[in-house]
Amino acid sequence: MLFRSSASKKRKLSPTTVKAGGKKAKNAIDPSARTTLMIRNIPRKYSQRQLLTDLNEAYAFTHGVDFFYLPTDLGTGRNLGYCFVNFLRPADAEAVKQTLHKFRLFNAAKSGLSIGYADVQGFEQNLRNVRRSLMHRIKNREYRPLVAGPDGDLVPVTN
Numbered sequence: 001m002l003f004r005s006s007a008s009k010k011r012k013l014s015p016t017t018v019k020a021g022g023k024k025a026k027n028a029i030d031p032s033a034r035t036t037l038m039i040r041n042i043p044r045k046y047s048q049r050q051l052l053t054d055l056n057e058a059y060a061f062t063h064g065v066d067f068f069y070l071p072t073d074l075g076t077g078r079n080l081g082y083c084f085v086n087f088l089r090p091a092d093a094e095a096v097k098q099t100l101h102k103f104r105l106f107n108a109a110k111s112g113l114s115i116g117y118a119d120v121q122g123f124e125q126n127l128r129n130v131r132r133s134l135m136h137r138i139k140n141r142e143y144r145p146l147v148a149g150p151d152g153d154l155v156p157v158t159n
Contacts, residue, residue, distance in 0.1 A: 029121050035093050036086045036126060038118040039100075041111050042070070044078045048142065051083065051105075052154070059099050064088045067126050068154055069145035074137065086123050093117075123147075127157070 042051060048070040055061040067086035070079050087093040102112035120129050130145050138144050146154040 033090055034117045034121055035088070035090050035123075036067075036084060036118040036121045037093055037097055037115055038082060038084055040082045040114040040116075042079060042081050042083060042113070043105060043109060044081055046070070046079055046105070048072075048079075048083075048146065051079075052146075054105050055100070058103060059096060061085075061096065064092045065154065066123050066148040067145065068147075069126070069130060072143045074140075074143065077143075084118055084120075084126060086121075086126050130157070 046054075048068070051070055052061065052068065064087050065085055066088055068083065070083040072079050085093075085096075087096070097115045097117075100113055101115045104112045118126075120126055127145070127147065141156040144156040147157050149155040
């Protein structure tokens with residue numbers, strides 16, 4: 001068990017798309033339906049586990065999370081400075097965004113976290129995006145994206 005999440009079942013998200021004037025658009029996402037955050041300015045020394053631990057201490061971070069991914073340079077083992085987190089509810093994503101934006105992970109950090117909404121939204125879309133591009137290359141389970149398992153724990157994705 002890595003971390004407890006209240007996401008005990010996988011679910012499909014189909015973001016509502018709205019265009020100015022109320023008409024549907026292909027790539028626009030209703031702002032009230034956004035659930036995926038991109039967190040930037042993560043110190044490169046952090047592992048996925050360390051980052052989750054620190055974020056969870058600062059804010060009950062893993063409650064309601066069904067996807068977490070901290071991209072890592074597979075050659076050096078250092079992260080790339082950003083991560084993606086998908087929440088079950090848009091309200092949780094907004095609360096974390098407001099609370100942890102500019103949060104410093106440690107006192108000597110050069111800058112605080114920068115948190116915004118990701119371009120790819122939703123659990124299925126994030127998982128598809130990662131699987132399509134690089135899952136076959138990530139052999140070390142510590143570097144794989146984490147998803148909510150059947151018991152709600154965040155566990156590494158399998159091929």
